[in-house]
Amino acid sequence: RILRFFYLYIYDWPQPSFMSKTLEELNIGTYDNLHIIEENSTVIEALSYFVKHRVSALPVVDKNKKLVNIYSKFDIIGLVPDKSYRNLNMTINEALIYRKERFEAVAKCYKHELLSICIERIIRAEVHRLVIVDNDEYVIGILSLSDLLDFLILRPTKSKSTEEVS
Amino acid sequence: RILRFFYLYIYDWPQPSFMSKTLEELNIGTYDNLHIIEENSTVIEALSYFVKHRVSALPVVDKNKKLVNIYSKFDIIGLVPDKSYRNLNMTINEALIYRKERFEAVAKCYKHELLSICIERIIRAEVHRLVIVDNDEYVIGILSLSDLLDFLILRPTKSKSTEEVS
Ligand SMILES: Nc1ncnc2c1ncn2[C@@H]1O[C@H](COP(=O)(O)O)[C@@H](O)[C@H]1O
Ligand SMILES: Nc1ncnc2c1ncn2[C@@H]1O[C@H](COP(=O)(O)O)[C@@H](O)[C@H]1O
Numbered sequence: 001r002i003l004r005f006f007y008l009y010i011y012d013w014p015q016p017s018f019m020s021k022t023l024e025e026l027n028i029g030t031y032d033n034l035h036i037i038e039e040n041s042t043v044i045e046a047l048s049y050f051v052k053h054r055v056s057a058l059p060v061v062d063k064n065k066k067l068v069n070i071y072s073k074f075d076i077i078g079l080v081p082d083k084s085y086r087n088l089n090m091t092i093n094e095a096l097i098y099r100k101e102r103f104e105a106v107a108k109c110y111k112h113e114l115l116s117i118c119i120e121r122i123i124r125a126e127v128h129r130l131v132i133v134d135n136d137e138y139v140i141g142i143l144s145l146s147d148l149l150d151f152l153i154l155r156p157t158k159s160k161s162t163e164e165v166s
Numbered sequence: 167r168i169l170r171f172f173y174l175y176i177y178d179w180p181q182p183s184f185m186s187k188t189l190e191e192l193n194i195g196t197y198d199n200l201h202i203i204e205e206n207s208t209v210i211e212a213l214s215y216f217v218k219h220r221v222s223a224l225p226v227v228d229k230n231k232k233l234v235n236i237y238s239k240f241d242i243i244g245l246v247p248d249k250s251y252r253n254l255n256m257t258i259n260e261a262l263i264y265r266k267e268r269f270e271a272v273a274k275c276y277k278h279e280l281l282s283i284c285i286e287r288i289i290r291a292e293v294h295r296l297v298i299v300d301n302d303e304y305v306i307g308i309l310s311l312s313d314l315l316d317f318l319i320l321r322p323t324k325s326k327s328t329e330e331v332s
Contacts, residue, residue: 051319054312056294073311074294080285119246128222128240145239146220153217 018152019116026115028151029132029143036061036139039068039093043079046071046092059106059131059139060092066137070106075099108133109143118143184318185282192281194317195298195309202227202305205234205259209245212237212258225272225297225305226258232303236272241265274299275309284309 037058060069107125132141203224226235273291275284298307
């Protein structure tokens with residue numbers, strides 16, 4: 001039974017040892033096949049990424065490829081009542097003006113930050129993912145809620161016997 | 167080119183005719199293979215659903231199968247700093263007490279409501295999906311941002327020539 005499996009392995013999750021390690025040490029997050037969008041791309045391009053690749057958000061970068069924002073499915077739906085949907089070939093930059101909520105800096109983190117810090121940041125910002133950047137603000141990965149749950153469930157098996165997995 | 171395809175078909179999206187139709191008329195949303203959780207189930211069970219079925223939220227029902235709440239990946243991550251994660255076999259009901267944000271009624275809708283109303287509700291509640299219930303509050307479906315974007319992109323082809331799709 002799958003539930004029994006989970007029970008066995010995450011009973012003492014998350015182990016303090018994980019929480020005080022860095023993303024890099026834990027190798028947590030998505031670093032390959034990132035879907036990123038340039039701020040001068042159009043909303044239609046974002047839409048095509050969302051539908052084709054089933055991602056829920058795209059880091060937005062400037063022409064130097066540095067992180068400036070994030071664009072999500074929710075942002076596109078937010079265009080509808082403003083009637084600005086007539087112009088889906090506007091740029092991401094223009095579309096971000098229609099974002100209802102007060103503008104806040106995109107929630108991000110560095111590979112050398114502790115897992116505990118990243119989790120706290122996610123909760124405080126009430127976001128579903130952090131964009132992982134290097135020291136020059138280049139996007140190198142995504143740390144999403146899914147990555148965290150997968151990690152917290154699956155990794156403990158490594159530090160215990162894996163024979164019980166059936 | 168996929169972008170050209172999108173451009174052709176959603177240029178005047180969303181067509182007013184869609185917006186003033188009901189979910190039922192448009193057949194929009196997910197109605198099959200719903201993943202739902204009972205309020206007395208454990209957090210571990212929710213976790214297993216999230217990781218196994220890749221859903222991001224589960225409608226929570228009482229023992230009469232009526233909708234009472236929704237439980238998301240974000241809620242589980244929210245348990246971590248409270249140290250309540252030690253007890254992942256607590257029930258969903260108990261776990262919901264740890265929800266950081268002020269409690270608000272779960273965002274829901276009916277099949278006979280207009281698409282425009284549902285979209286407005288999603289934006290106002292700042293949620294990623296509405297739970298679709300029948301008149302007795304039984305859960306019958308989910309209307310998520312993904313469903314909306316898929317619909318808004320793919321459906322217009324029906325009312326136009328589909329020959330241009332290549
Ligand atoms: N823009 C993106 N490009 C590549 N992978 C992503 C992107 N956004 C999320 N992911 C990954 O897709 C998986 C599901 O993420 P989510 O849909 O946010 O739960 C996770 O492994 C994320 O790290
Ligand atoms: N609890 C659930 N059970 C079944 N389908 C779901 C559930 N939550 C979301 N979906 C569907 O899964 C797809 C992706 O949804 P989302 O991850 O919310 O973008 C959409 O078609 C949703 O309607």
